[in-house]
Amino acid sequence: MTQVSMTVNGEAVSAEVEGRTLLSDFLRGNLRLTGTHIGCDTSQCGACLVHVDGEVVKSCTMFAAEAAGTEVTTIEGMANPDGSLSAIQQAFQDQHGLQCGFCTPGMVMATASLLKENPKPSVAEIRDYLEGNICRCTGYHNIIKAVLAASGQDVDAMVAG
Amino acid sequence: MYAFEIERPETIAEALALLSEEGGQALGGGQTLIPTLKQRLAMPETLVSLTAIGEMQGVCMSDAGEVCIGGATSHAVVAREAADSFPALAAMAGHIGDPAVRNRGTIGGSLANNDPSACYPAAALGAGATIKTNTRDIPADAYFIGMFETALNEGEIITEVRFPVPRRASYQKFVQPASRFALVGVFVAQFDDGVRVAVTGASENGVFRWSEAEEALNSDFSAAALEPLSVSADQMIGDLHGSAEYRAHLVKVMAKRAVEAA
Numbered sequence: 532m533t534q535v536s537m538t539v540n541g542e543a544v545s546a547e548v549e550g551r552t553l554l555s556d557f558l559r560g561n562l563r564l565t566g567t568h569i570g571c572d573t574s575q576c577g578a579c580l581v582h583v584d585g586e587v588v589k590s591c592t593m594f595a596a597e598a599a600g601t602e603v604t605t606i607e608g609m610a611n612p613d614g615s616l617s618a619i620q621q622a623f624q625d626q627h628g629l630q631c632g633f634c635t636p637g638m639v640m641a642t643a644s645l646l647k648e649n650p651k652p653s654v655a656e657i658r659d660y661l662e663g664n665i666c667r668c669t670g671y672h673n674i675i676k677a678v679l680a681a682s683g684q685d686v687d688a689m690v691a692g
Numbered sequence: 693m694y695a696f697e698i699e700r701p702e703t704i705a706e707a708l709a710l711l712s713e714e715g716g717q718a719l720g721g722g723q724t725l726i727p728t729l730k731q732r733l734a735m736p737e738t739l740v741s742l743t744a745i746g747e748m749q750g751v752c753m754s755d756a757g758e759v760c761i762g763g764a765t766s767h768a769v770v771a772r773e774a775a776d777s778f779p780a781l782a783a784m785a786g787h788i789g790d791p792a793v794r795n796r797g798t799i800g801g802s803l804a805n806n807d808p809s810a811c812y813p814a815a816a817l818g819a820g821a822t823i824k825t826n827t828r829d830i831p832a833d834a835y836f837i838g839m840f841e842t843a844l845n846e847g848e849i850i851t852e853v854r855f856p857v858p859r860r861a862s863y864q865k866f867v868q869p870a871s872r873f874a875l876v877g878v879f880v881a882q883f884d885d886g887v888r889v890a891v892t893g894a895s896e897n898g899v900f901r902w903s904e905a906e907e908a909l910n911s912d913f914s915a916a917a918l919e920p921l922s923v924s925a926d927q928m929i930g931d932l933h934g935s936a937e938y939r940a941h942l943v944k945v946m947a948k949r950a951v952e953a954a
Contacts, residue, residue: 533698550698550739551729574727575870577792586768586795592726593796596698597741644791662872663790 535599539564540608548595554588555579557595558605566606566636570665577664578633580640581605587644589663606636609643619643619681626686628677630668637664642678651682654689693729696736700744704851708826710740711847718742718849720801721766723793742800748851753777758822759857763800763850770799780861780954784815784879787865789872800850806898808839808929809873813899815863816853818879818890824852839898858883862953864946865893868933875934876942878902880950886910889947894939896927905947915948 536545539562546561555572558564558581570578572591579591582604609617616624619642629635638661645652645660652660657678658671666674672690679686698719701707710716715737719725728734742748748764751773759778761770771786771794788794788802788811802812803823816823816832823830825848835843844850858881865877874893881888887909889902908917923943928936 550696551693553726572730574723574793577790580792583795587792588795589792592723594698594722594726594739594741596700597722597743599700641791660791663792 533596533599535595537598537600538602540604550594550596552595553591554581554583554593554595554598554603555590557598558590558603561595564605564607568633568636570633570637575663575665576634577637577641577661580637580664582640582644585647587640604640606639609639619646619677622681623674623677626673626677626680628669628674629666634664634666634668638666638674642681645678646682651684652678654679694732694735696739698739698741700741702744702746704745704747704826704849707740707742707745707849708847710738711849713738716740716847718804720764720798720804721796722801723789723797724801724805724807742849743798748800751777754854757857758854761799761853761855763824763852764798765800767794767797767799767802778819778855778857778861780858780863780879780881781815781819781855784811784863787811793872799853803835803853804842804844804850806836806840806842807873808895808898809868809871809875809877809893811863811865811874811877811892814874814877814879814890814892816855816890817899817901818863818881818888819855819858819861820881820883820888821856822854823850824854825850833901836899839896841898856883858888860954862950864950864953866942866946868893876939876946878943878946878950880909880947880954882909882913882954887913889950891943891947894923894928894943896929902943902947909951913951913954915951918944918948918951 568578570576574592581590584601676686717736719739719741742764748762767785767788774782821832861881863879865874868875876893879890889905892899923940925936925940928939930936
């Protein structure tokens with residue numbers, strides 16, 4: 532067992548975990564932050580994305596012990612301080628960028644990371660960046676529109692329908 | 693996963709001491725090893741994480757003008773920090789997997805694993821890099837032994853990789869869209885003393901140099917110079933993503949694209 536301490540969504544947390552405990556299991560099981568979804572558990576779907584020290588990572592493919600001493604942000608930390616939806620979250624709602632919603636936490640975390648690196652991405656750049664995020668409902672079209680809207684760009688001018 | 697302990701040493705010396713113990717296994721960024729552990733295909737007693745070792749992080753230039761990359765440096769950092777000094781290498785690193793994989797996966801992990809479809813082996817062999825370990829310097833030409841096989845000994849770790857900078861170079865990969873690995877990838881580099889061409893994703897023996905293409909490009913660095921060549925499908929990988937003949941065909945297609953883009 533290993534003692535791990537980190538900051539999650541601004542709060543200091545600490546727990547005793549097994550060496551093999553994944554960051555995703557630590558967040559969901561120990562901290563009860565179940566917004567981080569485990570879709571495939573094989574590093575392919577991107578539903579479990581979180582930010583570790585500001586960088587987007589697959590929490591199912593990183594051990595909790597490797598995140599010791601870092602600052603982690605999960606989907607629970609993405610809303611505005613008053614609890615209202617952030618601009619990215621609001622854009623996903625406005626553009627119908629989700630249906631079942633299972634992939635959405637990962638999509639939102641990836642989008643936040645993309646817009647930090649590239650505030651006004653093109654459609655091709657959005658598709659490239661979201662390569663590791665799989666959605667089985669939307670066909671991605673409305674997700675692309677949501678990212679464009681979140682970046683303050685003219686959605687109708689950049690994509691059809 | 694089977695149970696194991698995890699250690700996070702902060703120096704190479706500490707890591708080597710831990711790895712010398714029975715059941716020790718080095719852990720880079722874990723983007724291959726963690727899925728392997730989940731399938732119970734490995735059973736280490738202690739995982740020794742190398743990503744907290746400061747002296748194995750980052751990109752710099754050596755006095756000899758080589759790009760030096762710490763063994764635990766992530767693909768994302770190489771993509772950013774080698775962009776000016778070796779653009780083809782940075783572009784290769786910036787197209788591995790997806791953004792989340794690139795933030796964790798490391799150069800040392802990729803080269804130590806030597807997946808036959810990974811991108812880094814093509815860059816290291818194509819540029820004639822030197823793989824520096826805790827005990828010795830291994831030229832890329834002597835490093836890659838076969839599929840998932842390298843010259844590394846038990847407990848030996850890649851501390852740094854040094855890339856000579858070519859006059860021009862390009863890496864072109866035909867992506868296998870489900871895995872984001874290379875179905876076939878070709879790294880072409882032109883140095884003052886000759887051209888090197890390395891191919892990944894194609895051979896059952898892992899990354900290899902395509903010497904006929906190197907000869908042709910040495911006399912004429914153009915895609916047309918490759919046109920008369922053909923690649924044998926013998927010992928090429930054949931699977932549900934593509935037959936051996938298809939991969940052999942792609943080797944020339946991707947090599948021509950790399951020459952044109954270089």
